[in-house]
Amino acid sequence: xxxxxxxxxxxxxxxxxxxxxxxxPQAGGRVVHEDALTRKELAIAxxxxxxxCQNESVADSKAGIAKDMRALIRKQLRAGKSREQIVAYFVSxxxxxxxxxxxxxxxxxxVWVLPLFLLVVLALSGWLVIRRHSxxxxxxxxxxxxxxxARVRAARQQD
Amino acid sequence: xxxxxLSFNLIELGHFAxxxxxxxxxxxxxxxxxxxxLRRPELARLTGxxxxxVFVLTSIGGATxxxxxxxxxxxxxxxxxxxNTHLPLFYKAAALWGGHKGSLxxxxxxxxxxTMLVAFDGHSRYPERLPVILAVQGWLIAxxxxxxxxxxxxFLRLFPVPAQGVDLNPLLQDPGMVMHPPMLYMGYVxxxxxxxxxxxxxxxxxxxxxxxxxxxxxxxxxxxFLTLGIVLGAWWSYYVLGWGGxxxxxxxxxxxxxxxxxxxxxxxxxxVQERRRMLHTWNIFLVITTFSLSLLGTFLVRSGVxxxxxxxxxxxxxxxxxxxFMTVVLAVSFGIFLVRGRYQEAEExxxxxxxxxxxxxxxxxxxxxxxxxxxxxxxYPLAVDALNGSRITVGPPYFNTVMMPIFFIMLLLxxxxxLVPWRKANLSRLRVRLLVPVIMGLVGAVSMAVFAWxxxxxGLVAVGLVSFVFGTLVVDLVRAVRQRHQQLISENVVTxxxxxxxxxxxxxxxxIVHLGILMIAVGVxxxxxxxxxxxxxxxxxxxxxxxxxxxxxxxxxxxxxxxxVALQGKLTSLDHGFVLRPERRNYEDQQMPTTNAxxxxxxxxxxxxxxxxxxxxxxxxxxxxxxVYINPLVExxxxxxxxxxxxxxxxxxxxxxxxxxxxxTDAVSAYAK
Numbered sequence: 001x002x003x004x005x006x007x008x009x010x011x012x013x014x015x016x017x018x019x020x021x022x023x024x025p026q027a028g029g030r031v032v033h034e035d036a037l038t039r040k041e042l043a044i045a046x047x048x049x050x051x052x053c054q055n056e057s058v059a060d061s062k063a064g065i066a067k068d069m070r071a072l073i074r075k076q077l078r079a080g081k082s083r084e085q086i087v088a089y090f091v092s093x094x095x096x097x098x099x100x101x102x103x104x105x106x107x108x109x110x111v112w113v114l115p116l117f118l119l120v121v122l123a124l125s126g127w128l129v130i131r132r133h134s135x136x137x138x139x140x141x142x143x144x145x146x147x148x149x150a151r152v153r154a155a156r157q158q159d
Numbered sequence: 160x161x162x163x164x165l166s167f168n169l170i171e172l173g174h175f176a177x178x179x180x181x182x183x184x185x186x187x188x189x190x191x192x193x194x195x196x197l198r199r200p201e202l203a204r205l206t207g208x209x210x211x212x213v214f215v216l217t218s219i220g221g222a223t224x225x226x227x228x229x230x231x232x233x234x235x236x237x238x239x240x241x242x243n244t245h246l247p248l249f250y251k252a253a254a255l256w257g258g259h260k261g262s263l264x265x266x267x268x269x270x271x272x273x274t275m276l277v278a279f280d281g282h283s284r285y286p287e288r289l290p291v292i293l294a295v296q297g298w299l300i301a302x303x304x305x306x307x308x309x310x311x312x313x314f315l316r317l318f319p320v321p322a323q324g325v326d327l328n329p330l331l332q333d334p335g336m337v338m339h340p341p342m343l344y345m346g347y348v349x350x351x352x353x354x355x356x357x358x359x360x361x362x363x364x365x366x367x368x369x370x371x372x373x374x375x376x377x378x379x380x381x382x383x384f385l386t387l388g389i390v391l392g393a394w395w396s397y398y399v400l401g402w403g404g405x406x407x408x409x410x411x412x413x414x415x416x417x418x419x420x421x422x423x424x425x426x427x428x429x430x431v432q433e434r435r436r437m438l439h440t441w442n443i444f445l446v447i448t449t450f451s452l453s454l455l456g457t458f459l460v461r462s463g464v465x466x467x468x469x470x471x472x473x474x475x476x477x478x479x480x481x482x483x484f485m486t487v488v489l490a491v492s493f494g495i496f497l498v499r500g501r502y503q504e505a506e507e508x509x510x511x512x513x514x515x516x517x518x519x520x521x522x523x524x525x526x527x528x529x530x531x532x533x534x535x536x537x538x539y540p541l542a543v544d545a546l547n548g549s550r551i552t553v554g555p556p557y558f559n560t561v562m563m564p565i566f567f568i569m570l571l572l573x574x575x576x577x578l579v580p581w582r583k584a585n586l587s588r589l590r591v592r593l594l595v596p597v598i599m600g601l602v603g604a605v606s607m608a609v610f611a612w613x614x615x616x617x618g619l620v621a622v623g624l625v626s627f628v629f630g631t632l633v634v635d636l637v638r639a640v641r642q643r644h645q646q647l648i649s650e651n652v653v654t655x656x657x658x659x660x661x662x663x664x665x666x667x668x669x670x671i672v673h674l675g676i677l678m679i680a681v682g683v684x685x686x687x688x689x690x691x692x693x694x695x696x697x698x699x700x701x702x703x704x705x706x707x708x709x710x711x712x713x714x715x716x717x718x719x720x721x722x723x724v725a726l727q728g729k730l731t732s733l734d735h736g737f738v739l740r741p742e743r744r745n746y747e748d749q750q751m752p753t754t755n756a757x758x759x760x761x762x763x764x765x766x767x768x769x770x771x772x773x774x775x776x777x778x779x780x781x782x783x784x785x786x787v788y789i790n791p792l793v794e795x796x797x798x799x800x801x802x803x804x805x806x807x808x809x810x811x812x813x814x815x816x817x818x819x820x821x822x823x824t825d826a827v828s829a830y831a832k
Binding site for chain 1: 402404407409410437438508509510511512516517520521523524525527528531532535536539543547549550551552553554555556557560561692693694695696697698700701702703704709711752754
């Protein structure tokens with residue numbers, strides 16, 4: 001029971017115990033809030049590749065072009081475009097290269113299906129190995145030489 | 160002669176020593192062949208002496224480069240391009256691996272060091288196979304030395320001598336980065352030892368039961384260093400890159416992760432062979448694959464074929480050389496494996512589908528699948544580009560999606576495996592053992608659903624699994640301690656626990672490693688599910704609220720340090736009183752800005768702040784972009800990493816008694832006379 005309580009306690013700690021409401025700060029000025037569009041902007045920026053960077057998303061990159069792209073996302077969000085429309089806009093300009101998650105088209109599907117294929121093949125071979133060993137005949141007892149037999153006889157006589 | 164003049168001479172001495180080492184490494188590779196052809200077996204014994212000589216000469220070379228860094232000898236090209244007089248001393252010493260040439264040299268240096276250790280270790284324990292092992296190592300050393308000396312020579316001079324050098328890449332000026340490459344290389348290079356053993360075994364038909372126990376230790380050591388290197392890399396990424404995360408599925412991160420995954424499969428399947436005499440061909444395959452992936456990692460980083468934060472700009476000749484070298488190593492090693500792989504007849508071992516060894520087989524299935532997926536994701540864009548000309552990107556969202564179910568299966572196997580006995584498990588007994596962990600897992604998942612609703616299903620599964628694994632670890636230990644306690648009633652529980660663990664260090668070391676993995680899983684789940692993030696524009700006096708934390712922005716100040724100017728913001732927590740000072744630095748010699756996050760950590764959460772660009776306000780007050788994050792449970796990642804290293808240490812301390820020590824000292828004295 002104690003262990004159970006301990007685990008429950010641990011899991012409570014795992015959950016965000018944040019988010020309680022707070023009154024206005026006693027020792028500070030005005031509370032600034034995040035721009036309403038920032039979350040949406042970053043969520044889109046996270047799925048796009050910064051074209052001049054080395055493997056960074058538009059959201060994480062500090063390059064100038066990433067900043068411009070984020071501004072562009074924001075502009076389109078303000079214009080009321082949906083996430084899909086904005087992503088489609090970038091794909092039309094840069095091609096699939098811009099997407100950090102390859103799409104399900106002729107080329108992209110391969111990279112999504114192969115892991116599953118790999119898992120199936122390897123699991124099958126693993127299963128075959130286990131099966132071979134579980135069905136293997138019990139190995140024959142090693143043949144005893146005359147010498148061994150003599151020793152056994154001697155041991156028996158001592159009994 | 161001035162000290163500067165002296166070091167001019169020294170670097171040339173180092174260059175000469177390195178060339179000599181290259182020649183001797185070639186001889187080391189040739190000696191056993193010569194011994195065979197000329198029928199003079201005593202020639203083969205030279206390999207041991209050569210291995211020591213190669214290491215000593217390489218060390219002389221390395222020492223002269225480090226000395227050149229310390230004395231600001233800008234007539235040496237690598238010093239002029241990776242160091243200057245303003246660089247703090249600590250980073251000067253580490254600047255050796257700050258650039259492409261120096262880090263390749265470090266690779267070779269570590270390789271010669273490991274080779275020498277093998278020479279000492281094998282002198283008395285496996286003298287008749289040692290020459291072949293050392294010859295394989297010799298060829299590897301020669302291959303890498305060839306690259307170092309002919310295409311990326313760190314001993315090259317620069318005339319006329321510049322008055323000042325280019326600074327070290329500012330991103331590398333961090334303690335985490337100083338330790339990250341050497342640890343990673345120790346891991347990569349460490350796997351060359353099992354590789355050399357496997358090659359020697361295939362060539363000389365060495366019965367694998369005789370050497371698998373020896374390479375187990377080497378593989379564990381290499382794996383431990385690789386783990387440490389990866390964790391340090393993540394730590395550096397978290398604190399220095401200032402993007403709030405620690406793992407980006409960058410091609411180079413993947414390159415270190417692949418050998419780690421296959422290495423993990425290897426250290427488990429070695430145990431199966433030791434205990435049950437199964438899988439010896441498969442083990443040889445894993446050994447070769449692990450080292451090949453280490454080579455691939457080096458190739459990917461060094462050749463510049465992949466764009467990555469780690470890539471160094473290099474000329475195509477080096478890429479071609481490494482690719483050629485890798486092709487030769489792969490072709491030769493897999494060729495020999497295909498021809499000779501079945502040199503040892505498989506012994507028919509009977510085993511049940513529900514047994515420890517069967518679960519180890521599943522472990523191998525899932526870990527090789529994982530490595531295959533990472534390999535696929537990393538190389539697929541290259542392949543598509545080469546075959547089709549079209550460019551695609553396989554980025555973090557892909558890896559997160561594909562790897563998550565794989566990680567779940569790994570956790571599940573990690574939980575159940577240690578509770579299942581060898582040969583054949585008794586199903587009803589196993590059910591009893593799993594009862595408590597299953598309840599713990601369910602409680603975990605349910606409390607997650609209650610406390611953190613709404614939550615995506617992966618969150619429930621992850622928390623449930625983590626609690627389940629923790630339960631199995633506890634049950635495993637409690638069962639053993641109880642058994643001991645029943646037999647030795649005089650002992651109290653603490654002593655009994657202590658002695659249980661010490662009495663079976665190999666097993667409990669492994670369990671400690673599992674506990675470390677579990678802690679890392681807690682960290683990954685915590686940051687993955689409960690991370691909070693806000694990006695705001697603040698004027699001095701403004702307050703930002705994130706989670707339960709209110710942070711007041713107190714403005715900025717500028718200052719100058721040894722080799723950079725910094726703009727430092729100040730954020731004060733109104734609830735807990737701590738102060739965060741995120742910086743933006745500009746390293747003047749490189750004109751390169753960096754973002755240095757400021758973090759307040761406690762065991763349960765990090766408050767992480769980054770300061771961005773200035774935005775002019777309405778009434779002339781400068782406002783600044785401030786990003787704040789709450790990263791829950793991040794500390795578990797680093798703690799988990801340390802726990803894993805500790806566990807490896809415990810496992811390795813098993814049976815390193817007097818005997819091994821005596822043998823080693825004998826070998827040392829024999830060589831050092």
